[in-house]
Amino acid sequence: MFEFTLDGSSDGARAGTLVLPHGIVQTPCFMPVGTHGTVRGLHPAEVERTGTQIILGNTYHLHLRPGEETIAALGGLHRFSTWSKPMLTDSGGFQVFSLSGLKRLDENGVEFTSHIDGSRRRLTPESAMEIQWALAADVAMAFDHLLPGQSSHADAIDAMERTLRWLDRCKLRHAELSAESPLRQTLWPIVQGGVHADLRARSLAGILERDPWTGVAIGGLSVGEPKPAMHKVLEDLAPHLPVERPRYLMGVGFPDDLVEGIARGVDLFDCVAATRNGRHGSAWTTVGQVQVRAATNRVSDLPLDPGCDCECCTRFSRGYLRHLFVVEEQLGQRLVSLHNIRFLVRLAEAARARVLDGTFSRWAAEWRTRYFSKGIS
RNA sequence: GGUGGGGUGGCCGAGUGGCUAAUGGCAGCAGACUGUAAAUCUGCCGGGUUUACGCCCUACGUAGGUUCGAAUCCUACCCCCACCA
Numbered sequence: 001m002f003e004f005t006l007d008g009s010s011d012g013a014r015a016g017t018l019v020l021p022h023g024i025v026q027t028p029c030f031m032p033v034g035t036h037g038t039v040r041g042l043h044p045a046e047v048e049r050t051g052t053q054i055i056l057g058n059t060y061h062l063h064l065r066p067g068e069e070t071i072a073a074l075g076g077l078h079r080f081s082t083w084s085k086p087m088l089t090d091s092g093g094f095q096v097f098s099l100s101g102l103k104r105l106d107e108n109g110v111e112f113t114s115h116i117d118g119s120r121r122r123l124t125p126e127s128a129m130e131i132q133w134a135l136a137a138d139v140a141m142a143f144d145h146l147l148p149g150q151s152s153h154a155d156a157i158d159a160m161e162r163t164l165r166w167l168d169r170c171k172l173r174h175a176e177l178s179a180e181s182p183l184r185q186t187l188w189p190i191v192q193g194g195v196h197a198d199l200r201a202r203s204l205a206g207i208l209e210r211d212p213w214t215g216v217a218i219g220g221l222s223v224g225e226p227k228p229a230m231h232k233v234l235e236d237l238a239p240h241l242p243v244e245r246p247r248y249l250m251g252v253g254f255p256d257d258l259v260e261g262i263a264r265g266v267d268l269f270d271c272v273a274a275t276r277n278g279r280h281g282s283a284w285t286t287v288g289q290v291q292v293r294a295a296t297n298r299v300s301d302l303p304l305d306p307g308c309d310c311e312c313c314t315r316f317s318r319g320y321l322r323h324l325f326v327v328e329e330q331l332g333q334r335l336v337s338l339h340n341i342r343f344l345v346r347l348a349e350a351a352r353a354r355v356l357d358g359t360f361s362r363w364a365a366e367w368r369t370r371y372f373s374k375g376i377s
Numbered sequence: 378g379g380u381g382g383g384g385u386g387g388c389c390g391a392g393u394g395g396c397u398a399a400u401g402g403c404a405g406c407a408g409a410c411u412g413u414a415a416a417u418c419u420g421c422c423g424g425g426u427u428u429a430c431g432c433c434c435u436a437c438g439u440a441g442g443u444u445c446g447a448a449u450c451c452u453a454c455c456c457c458c459a460c461c462a
Contacts, residue, residue: 035413056412094412102414115414141412190412222411251412272413279416282409295406325416333416 002186002214004246010360015352020086020138025053027267030344037081041334051345060092068134076136087137091128093144125169133177142170144190149225156194163192164206190219195229217248234264262351278337281325297322310342
Protein backbone atom coordinates (compact mmCIF):
# COMPACT_ATOMS: atom_id res chain seq x y z
CA MET A 1 0.00 0.00 0.00
CA PHE A 2 1.22 3.53 -0.76
CA GLU A 3 3.82 2.13 -3.11
CA PHE A 4 5.21 4.03 -6.02
CA THR A 5 7.02 2.38 -8.87
CA LEU A 6 8.85 4.29 -11.52
CA ASP A 7 7.83 2.79 -14.84
CA GLY A 8 10.13 4.93 -16.90
CA SER A 9 11.75 8.30 -17.30
CA SER A 10 12.78 10.45 -20.19
CA ASP A 11 14.87 13.62 -19.93
CA GLY A 12 13.77 14.21 -16.37
CA ALA A 13 10.10 13.47 -17.02
CA ARG A 14 8.75 10.45 -15.21
CA ALA A 15 6.05 7.82 -15.56
CA GLY A 16 5.05 5.85 -12.52
CA THR A 17 2.45 3.76 -10.82
CA LEU A 18 1.12 4.71 -7.43
CA VAL A 19 -0.74 2.10 -5.43
CA LEU A 20 -3.25 3.46 -2.93
CA PRO A 21 -5.89 1.76 -0.78
CA HIS A 22 -8.63 2.64 -3.25
CA GLY A 23 -6.78 1.86 -6.43
CA ILE A 24 -3.92 2.52 -8.74
CA VAL A 25 -2.86 5.87 -10.13
CA GLN A 26 -0.71 6.02 -13.20
CA THR A 27 1.41 9.11 -13.47
CA PRO A 28 1.82 11.77 -14.66
CA CYS A 29 -1.71 12.45 -13.53
CA PHE A 30 -4.10 15.35 -13.21
CA MET A 31 -6.41 15.27 -10.19
CA PRO A 32 -9.67 17.27 -10.39
CA VAL A 33 -10.62 19.22 -7.29
CA GLY A 34 -13.80 18.41 -5.41
CA THR A 35 -13.70 20.83 -2.52
CA HIS A 36 -17.02 19.86 -0.99
CA GLY A 37 -16.68 16.20 -1.68
CA THR A 38 -17.87 16.49 -5.25
CA VAL A 39 -16.27 17.76 -8.41
CA ARG A 40 -18.52 20.77 -8.88
CA GLY A 41 -21.57 20.02 -10.92
CA LEU A 42 -20.48 16.57 -12.01
CA HIS A 43 -21.74 13.10 -11.26
CA PRO A 44 -19.01 10.78 -9.99
CA ALA A 45 -19.70 8.41 -12.87
CA GLU A 46 -19.11 11.23 -15.34
CA VAL A 47 -15.88 12.14 -13.64
CA GLU A 48 -14.75 8.52 -13.84
CA ARG A 49 -15.53 8.43 -17.54
CA THR A 50 -13.10 11.31 -18.13
CA GLY A 51 -10.37 8.91 -17.11
CA THR A 52 -9.87 10.64 -13.79
CA GLN A 53 -8.01 8.35 -11.40
CA ILE A 54 -8.04 10.38 -8.20
CA ILE A 55 -9.80 13.47 -6.90
CA LEU A 56 -9.35 15.90 -4.03
CA GLY A 57 -11.49 16.91 -1.10
CA ASN A 58 -10.96 19.79 1.30
CA THR A 59 -10.43 19.58 5.04
CA TYR A 60 -11.56 23.08 5.94
CA HIS A 61 -14.68 23.20 3.80
CA LEU A 62 -15.83 19.71 4.74
CA HIS A 63 -15.17 20.51 8.38
CA LEU A 64 -17.53 23.48 8.10
CA ARG A 65 -20.15 21.54 6.20
CA PRO A 66 -21.27 18.89 6.85
CA GLY A 67 -18.59 18.33 9.49
CA GLU A 68 -16.19 15.40 9.61
CA GLU A 69 -18.23 13.59 12.25
CA THR A 70 -21.18 13.49 9.86
CA ILE A 71 -19.05 12.14 7.08
CA ALA A 72 -17.45 9.59 9.40
CA ALA A 73 -20.91 8.50 10.56
CA LEU A 74 -21.82 7.89 6.93
CA GLY A 75 -18.80 5.76 6.29
CA GLY A 76 -16.13 8.26 5.28
CA LEU A 77 -15.81 10.51 2.26
CA HIS A 78 -15.56 7.66 -0.24
CA ARG A 79 -18.80 6.02 0.80
CA PHE A 80 -20.49 9.36 1.50
CA SER A 81 -19.81 10.68 -2.00
CA THR A 82 -19.76 7.27 -3.71
CA TRP A 83 -16.38 8.02 -5.27
CA SER A 84 -14.68 4.65 -5.07
CA LYS A 85 -11.32 5.48 -6.58
CA PRO A 86 -8.40 7.06 -4.77
CA MET A 87 -8.89 10.36 -3.04
CA LEU A 88 -6.63 12.96 -1.48
CA THR A 89 -7.63 15.68 0.97
CA ASP A 90 -5.99 19.04 1.20
CA SER A 91 -5.25 20.08 4.75
CA GLY A 92 -6.80 23.53 4.82
CA GLY A 93 -3.39 25.07 4.32
CA PHE A 94 -4.56 26.72 1.15
CA GLN A 95 -7.37 28.41 3.05
CA VAL A 96 -4.75 30.08 5.24
CA PHE A 97 -3.81 31.78 2.00
CA SER A 98 -7.13 32.20 0.20
CA LEU A 99 -9.16 33.26 3.25
CA SER A 100 -6.45 35.60 4.44
CA GLY A 101 -8.98 38.26 5.36
CA LEU A 102 -10.80 35.90 7.68
CA LYS A 103 -7.93 34.34 9.56
CA ARG A 104 -5.60 34.91 12.49
CA LEU A 105 -2.42 32.90 12.52
CA ASP A 106 -0.14 31.98 15.38
CA GLU A 107 2.31 29.21 16.13
CA ASN A 108 -0.40 26.90 17.35
CA GLY A 109 -2.44 27.13 14.17
CA VAL A 110 -4.96 29.31 12.37
CA GLU A 111 -8.23 30.70 13.58
CA PHE A 112 -10.74 31.29 10.82
CA THR A 113 -13.92 33.27 11.02
CA SER A 114 -16.30 31.00 9.18
CA HIS A 115 -17.64 32.63 6.02
CA ILE A 116 -20.77 30.53 6.57
CA ASP A 117 -21.92 31.68 9.97
CA GLY A 118 -19.15 33.82 11.42
CA SER A 119 -18.23 31.21 14.00
CA ARG A 120 -14.61 30.79 15.08
CA ARG A 121 -12.94 27.70 13.63
CA ARG A 122 -9.49 26.76 14.76
CA LEU A 123 -7.36 24.62 12.50
CA THR A 124 -4.15 23.23 13.93
CA PRO A 125 -1.75 20.60 12.61
CA GLU A 126 -3.41 18.15 14.98
CA SER A 127 -7.01 19.01 14.10
CA ALA A 128 -6.19 18.98 10.40
CA MET A 129 -4.97 15.41 10.87
CA GLU A 130 -8.02 14.44 12.90
CA ILE A 131 -10.40 15.82 10.34
CA GLN A 132 -8.60 14.16 7.47
CA TRP A 133 -8.48 10.88 9.32
CA ALA A 134 -12.24 11.06 9.77
CA LEU A 135 -12.69 11.88 6.08
CA ALA A 136 -10.50 8.86 5.38
CA ALA A 137 -9.05 9.79 2.02
CA ASP A 138 -6.12 7.69 0.81
CA VAL A 139 -3.73 10.59 1.14
CA ALA A 140 -3.79 13.31 3.79
CA MET A 141 -1.78 16.48 3.35
CA ALA A 142 0.28 18.15 6.04
CA PHE A 143 -1.05 21.44 7.38
CA ASP A 144 1.18 24.10 5.90
CA HIS A 145 1.59 27.85 5.83
CA LEU A 146 1.20 29.22 2.36
CA LEU A 147 2.17 32.73 1.28
CA PRO A 148 1.63 34.78 -1.88
CA GLY A 149 4.23 34.19 -4.58
CA GLN A 150 5.90 37.56 -4.29
CA SER A 151 6.54 37.22 -0.55
CA SER A 152 9.89 38.36 0.76
CA HIS A 153 12.66 36.06 1.89
CA ALA A 154 12.01 37.10 5.48
CA ASP A 155 8.32 36.20 5.30
CA ALA A 156 8.99 33.04 3.34
CA ILE A 157 11.57 31.75 5.81
CA ASP A 158 9.10 32.25 8.60
CA ALA A 159 6.32 30.34 6.85
CA MET A 160 8.69 27.61 5.67
CA GLU A 161 10.07 26.97 9.14
CA ARG A 162 6.61 27.04 10.66
CA THR A 163 5.51 24.51 8.06
CA LEU A 164 8.33 22.22 9.18
CA ARG A 165 7.42 22.59 12.84
CA TRP A 166 3.80 21.92 11.97
CA LEU A 167 4.91 18.88 9.98
CA ASP A 168 6.34 17.32 13.14
CA ARG A 169 3.02 17.80 14.87
CA CYS A 170 1.10 16.45 11.86
CA LYS A 171 3.33 13.41 11.74
CA LEU A 172 2.95 12.71 15.43
CA ARG A 173 -0.82 13.06 15.46
CA HIS A 174 -1.26 11.13 12.24
CA ALA A 175 0.85 8.30 13.62
CA GLU A 176 -1.37 8.13 16.69
CA LEU A 177 -4.53 8.14 14.63
CA SER A 178 -3.31 5.54 12.18
CA ALA A 179 -1.69 3.22 14.72
CA GLU A 180 -4.55 0.75 14.52
CA SER A 181 -4.98 0.85 10.75
CA PRO A 182 -1.75 1.98 9.19
CA LEU A 183 -2.85 0.98 5.70
CA ARG A 184 -5.84 3.28 5.60
CA GLN A 185 -4.19 6.63 4.90
CA THR A 186 -0.78 8.07 4.30
CA LEU A 187 0.51 11.56 5.09
CA TRP A 188 2.45 13.68 2.64
CA PRO A 189 4.61 16.66 3.60
CA ILE A 190 4.71 19.91 1.65
CA VAL A 191 7.80 21.80 0.54
CA GLN A 192 7.48 25.56 1.03
CA GLY A 193 9.92 28.46 0.71
CA GLY A 194 8.35 30.70 -1.90
CA VAL A 195 10.55 31.51 -4.87
CA HIS A 196 13.71 31.47 -2.74
CA ALA A 197 16.07 28.68 -3.76
CA ASP A 198 17.84 28.41 -0.42
CA LEU A 199 14.56 28.17 1.46
CA ARG A 200 13.17 25.56 -0.88
CA ALA A 201 16.33 23.51 -0.41
CA ARG A 202 16.15 23.84 3.36
CA SER A 203 12.48 22.96 3.37
CA LEU A 204 13.05 19.80 1.37
CA ALA A 205 16.07 18.80 3.44
CA GLY A 206 14.07 19.32 6.61
CA ILE A 207 11.27 17.17 5.27
CA LEU A 208 13.52 14.32 4.17
CA GLU A 209 15.45 14.16 7.41
CA ARG A 210 12.20 13.63 9.29
CA ASP A 211 10.93 10.63 7.37
CA PRO A 212 11.17 8.89 4.02
CA TRP A 213 7.46 9.61 3.47
CA THR A 214 5.39 7.94 0.77
CA GLY A 215 5.11 11.04 -1.37
CA VAL A 216 6.32 14.63 -1.36
CA ALA A 217 4.31 17.69 -2.31
CA ILE A 218 5.55 21.01 -3.56
CA GLY A 219 3.28 23.83 -2.46
CA GLY A 220 3.20 27.58 -2.63
CA LEU A 221 3.52 27.85 -6.39
CA SER A 222 1.22 29.45 -8.95
CA VAL A 223 0.24 31.95 -6.31
CA GLY A 224 1.30 35.11 -8.10
CA GLU A 225 4.94 34.48 -8.94
CA PRO A 226 6.10 34.55 -12.59
CA LYS A 227 6.05 31.19 -14.34
CA PRO A 228 9.81 31.07 -14.87
CA ALA A 229 10.21 31.41 -11.10
CA MET A 230 8.02 28.36 -10.61
CA HIS A 231 9.99 26.43 -13.21
CA LYS A 232 13.21 27.36 -11.47
CA VAL A 233 11.95 26.09 -8.13
CA LEU A 234 11.01 22.77 -9.73
CA GLU A 235 14.35 22.48 -11.50
CA ASP A 236 16.27 23.18 -8.32
CA LEU A 237 14.24 20.71 -6.32
CA ALA A 238 14.20 17.84 -8.83
CA PRO A 239 17.70 16.44 -8.20
CA HIS A 240 17.08 16.33 -4.46
CA LEU A 241 13.67 14.70 -4.44
CA PRO A 242 13.66 10.96 -3.78
CA VAL A 243 13.35 9.17 -7.10
CA GLU A 244 11.13 6.43 -5.73
CA ARG A 245 8.48 8.76 -4.32
CA PRO A 246 5.68 10.50 -6.19
CA ARG A 247 6.03 14.26 -6.51
CA TYR A 248 2.89 16.33 -6.26
CA LEU A 249 2.81 19.93 -7.44
CA MET A 250 -0.07 21.40 -5.53
CA GLY A 251 -2.72 23.60 -7.09
CA VAL A 252 -1.09 23.81 -10.47
CA GLY A 253 -2.76 22.82 -13.62
CA PHE A 254 -3.02 24.93 -16.75
CA PRO A 255 -2.08 22.82 -19.76
CA ASP A 256 1.35 24.38 -20.12
CA ASP A 257 1.95 23.96 -16.40
CA LEU A 258 1.37 20.23 -16.74
CA VAL A 259 3.85 19.97 -19.58
CA GLU A 260 6.44 22.13 -17.86
CA GLY A 261 5.91 20.38 -14.55
CA ILE A 262 6.18 16.93 -16.06
CA ALA A 263 9.32 18.03 -17.89
CA ARG A 264 10.75 18.86 -14.47
CA GLY A 265 9.84 15.58 -12.86
CA VAL A 266 6.40 16.25 -11.40
CA ASP A 267 4.06 13.27 -11.18
CA LEU A 268 0.83 14.65 -9.77
CA PHE A 269 -1.12 17.85 -10.30
CA ASP A 270 -4.39 19.26 -9.08
CA CYS A 271 -6.13 22.44 -10.08
CA VAL A 272 -9.54 24.08 -9.94
CA ALA A 273 -9.04 25.79 -13.30
CA ALA A 274 -10.48 22.94 -15.33
CA THR A 275 -13.80 23.09 -13.54
CA ARG A 276 -13.90 26.79 -12.71
CA ASN A 277 -13.00 27.82 -16.24
CA GLY A 278 -15.48 25.27 -17.48
CA ARG A 279 -18.22 26.85 -15.42
CA HIS A 280 -17.15 30.23 -16.73
CA GLY A 281 -17.33 29.07 -20.34
CA SER A 282 -13.64 28.91 -21.12
CA ALA A 283 -12.24 25.75 -22.69
CA TRP A 284 -8.80 24.43 -23.50
CA THR A 285 -8.86 22.74 -26.87
CA THR A 286 -6.46 21.39 -29.48
CA VAL A 287 -7.27 24.47 -31.56
CA GLY A 288 -6.61 27.01 -28.83
CA GLN A 289 -8.53 28.48 -25.96
CA VAL A 290 -12.21 28.83 -26.74
CA GLN A 291 -14.60 31.25 -25.07
CA VAL A 292 -17.81 29.30 -25.47
CA ARG A 293 -20.00 32.43 -25.31
CA ALA A 294 -18.15 34.11 -28.16
CA ALA A 295 -20.47 35.38 -30.90
CA THR A 296 -18.51 33.40 -33.48
CA ASN A 297 -19.88 30.19 -31.98
CA ARG A 298 -23.48 31.17 -32.49
CA VAL A 299 -24.13 29.06 -35.54
CA SER A 300 -21.11 26.81 -35.29
CA ASP A 301 -21.91 23.16 -35.81
CA LEU A 302 -18.37 22.18 -34.87
CA PRO A 303 -17.56 20.39 -31.65
CA LEU A 304 -15.88 22.41 -28.92
CA ASP A 305 -12.68 20.52 -29.66
CA PRO A 306 -12.51 18.48 -32.86
CA GLY A 307 -9.63 16.51 -31.39
CA CYS A 308 -11.42 15.44 -28.23
CA ASP A 309 -13.26 12.24 -27.36
CA CYS A 310 -15.15 13.56 -24.31
CA GLU A 311 -18.88 13.40 -23.72
CA CYS A 312 -19.20 17.07 -24.63
CA CYS A 313 -17.19 17.07 -27.82
CA THR A 314 -18.54 13.82 -29.25
CA ARG A 315 -22.14 14.92 -28.93
CA PHE A 316 -22.73 18.67 -28.84
CA SER A 317 -22.04 21.58 -31.18
CA ARG A 318 -20.43 24.84 -30.18
CA GLY A 319 -23.63 26.56 -31.18
CA TYR A 320 -25.60 24.47 -28.69
CA LEU A 321 -23.01 24.96 -25.94
CA ARG A 322 -23.09 28.71 -26.50
CA HIS A 323 -26.87 28.63 -26.28
CA LEU A 324 -26.67 26.78 -22.96
CA PHE A 325 -24.36 29.45 -21.56
CA VAL A 326 -26.44 32.32 -22.87
CA VAL A 327 -29.60 30.99 -21.26
CA GLU A 328 -27.63 29.96 -18.17
CA GLU A 329 -28.50 26.31 -18.32
CA GLN A 330 -26.31 24.29 -15.95
CA LEU A 331 -25.66 21.67 -18.58
CA GLY A 332 -23.31 24.02 -20.40
CA GLN A 333 -21.15 24.49 -17.35
CA ARG A 334 -21.11 20.79 -16.69
CA LEU A 335 -20.16 19.87 -20.23
CA VAL A 336 -17.29 22.33 -20.48
CA SER A 337 -16.04 21.28 -17.03
CA LEU A 338 -16.11 17.71 -18.23
CA HIS A 339 -14.24 18.63 -21.38
CA ASN A 340 -11.53 20.57 -19.56
CA ILE A 341 -10.95 17.68 -17.18
CA ARG A 342 -10.76 15.26 -20.07
CA PHE A 343 -8.36 17.61 -21.83
CA LEU A 344 -5.92 17.58 -18.91
CA VAL A 345 -6.34 13.86 -18.30
CA ARG A 346 -5.50 13.15 -21.93
CA LEU A 347 -2.58 15.57 -21.81
CA ALA A 348 -1.13 13.68 -18.86
CA GLU A 349 -1.80 10.37 -20.60
CA ALA A 350 -0.04 11.59 -23.72
CA ALA A 351 2.92 12.72 -21.68
CA ARG A 352 3.07 9.36 -19.96
CA ALA A 353 3.13 7.57 -23.29
CA ARG A 354 5.96 9.81 -24.50
CA VAL A 355 7.93 9.22 -21.34
CA LEU A 356 7.53 5.48 -21.73
CA ASP A 357 8.63 5.47 -25.36
CA GLY A 358 11.48 7.83 -24.63
CA THR A 359 10.32 10.72 -26.83
CA PHE A 360 9.09 13.09 -24.17
CA SER A 361 11.41 16.02 -24.87
CA ARG A 362 10.69 16.10 -28.56
CA TRP A 363 6.99 15.80 -27.94
CA ALA A 364 7.09 18.56 -25.33
CA ALA A 365 8.97 20.86 -27.67
CA GLU A 366 6.41 20.37 -30.40
CA TRP A 367 3.61 20.78 -27.92
CA ARG A 368 4.99 24.10 -26.67
CA THR A 369 5.28 25.39 -30.21
CA ARG A 370 1.66 24.62 -30.90
CA TYR A 371 0.51 25.95 -27.55
CA PHE A 372 2.27 29.27 -27.80
CA SER A 373 1.08 29.80 -31.35
CA LYS A 374 -2.35 29.71 -29.67
CA GLY A 375 -3.08 26.21 -30.83
CA ILE A 376 -3.25 24.62 -27.43
CA SER A 377 -2.81 20.89 -27.81
C1' G B 378 -66.06 63.42 -24.07
C1' G B 379 -63.88 64.50 -18.83
C1' U B 380 -60.03 63.96 -15.06
C1' G B 381 -55.37 62.23 -13.70
C1' G B 382 -50.67 59.86 -14.90
C1' G B 383 -47.03 59.00 -18.56
C1' G B 384 -43.90 59.01 -23.34
C1' U B 385 -35.58 59.02 -22.00
C1' G B 386 -30.35 55.53 -25.77
C1' G B 387 -31.89 47.67 -28.32
C1' C B 388 -35.20 46.84 -23.56
C1' C B 389 -36.39 48.34 -18.46
C1' G B 390 -35.57 52.65 -15.79
C1' A B 391 -33.05 57.32 -13.05
C1' G B 392 -32.68 62.31 -13.98
C1' U B 393 -36.74 67.88 -13.55
C1' G B 394 -32.41 74.66 -16.25
C1' G B 395 -25.71 74.34 -16.97
C1' C B 396 -21.22 69.41 -13.51
C1' U B 397 -25.73 65.16 -19.21
C1' A B 398 -23.73 61.43 -24.72
C1' A B 399 -27.34 61.40 -20.21
C1' U B 400 -26.97 57.10 -12.95
C1' G B 401 -28.53 51.94 -12.60
C1' G B 402 -30.02 47.21 -14.40
C1' C B 403 -30.77 43.86 -18.59
C1' A B 404 -29.32 42.42 -23.34
C1' G B 405 -24.85 42.62 -26.51
C1' C B 406 -19.23 42.39 -27.16
C1' A B 407 -14.31 41.10 -25.26
C1' G B 408 -11.39 39.16 -21.42
C1' A B 409 -9.68 37.06 -16.62
C1' C B 410 -9.63 32.77 -13.51
C1' U B 411 -4.00 27.81 -11.01
C1' G B 412 -4.01 22.88 -3.28
C1' U B 413 -12.50 26.60 -5.13
C1' A B 414 -15.87 32.16 0.11
C1' A B 415 -16.19 32.14 -7.63
C1' A B 416 -22.70 29.34 -12.19
C1' U B 417 -17.68 34.67 -10.25
C1' C B 418 -15.13 39.05 -11.58
C1' U B 419 -13.26 42.97 -15.02
C1' G B 420 -13.47 46.14 -19.32
C1' C B 421 -16.33 48.05 -23.60
C1' C B 422 -21.15 49.36 -24.92
C1' G B 423 -25.10 56.40 -30.04
C1' G B 424 -22.17 57.71 -34.67
C1' G B 425 -17.73 59.87 -37.02
C1' U B 426 -12.68 61.31 -36.49
C1' U B 427 -7.82 61.25 -33.72
C1' U B 428 -1.72 57.54 -31.82
C1' A B 429 -3.73 60.29 -27.83
C1' C B 430 -5.75 64.73 -25.17
C1' G B 431 -9.65 66.12 -28.01
C1' C B 432 -13.03 67.67 -31.78
C1' C B 433 -17.58 67.18 -34.67
C1' C B 434 -22.52 65.17 -35.51
C1' U B 435 -27.03 63.04 -33.80
C1' A B 436 -30.16 62.00 -29.38
C1' C B 437 -34.63 62.24 -24.03
C1' G B 438 -42.80 61.45 -28.51
C1' U B 439 -43.49 65.66 -32.66
C1' A B 440 -43.33 70.93 -33.89
C1' G B 441 -42.53 75.60 -32.15
C1' G B 442 -41.09 79.00 -28.11
C1' U B 443 -38.52 81.13 -23.51
C1' U B 444 -33.24 81.33 -22.06
C1' C B 445 -26.36 82.90 -22.65
C1' G B 446 -27.78 77.60 -21.94
C1' A B 447 -33.44 72.82 -22.17
C1' A B 448 -34.22 65.70 -21.40
C1' U B 449 -35.51 69.33 -17.62
C1' C B 450 -39.67 75.62 -18.27
C1' C B 451 -43.96 77.33 -21.83
C1' U B 452 -47.55 76.35 -26.13
C1' A B 453 -49.82 73.17 -29.61
C1' C B 454 -50.25 68.45 -31.47
C1' C B 455 -49.65 62.91 -31.52
C1' C B 456 -49.59 58.43 -28.75
C1' C B 457 -50.09 55.15 -24.22
C1' C B 458 -52.30 53.89 -19.31
C1' A B 459 -55.99 54.38 -15.26
C1' C B 460 -60.54 56.02 -13.56
C1' C B 461 -65.15 58.61 -14.62
C1' A B 462 -69.12 59.44 -18.29
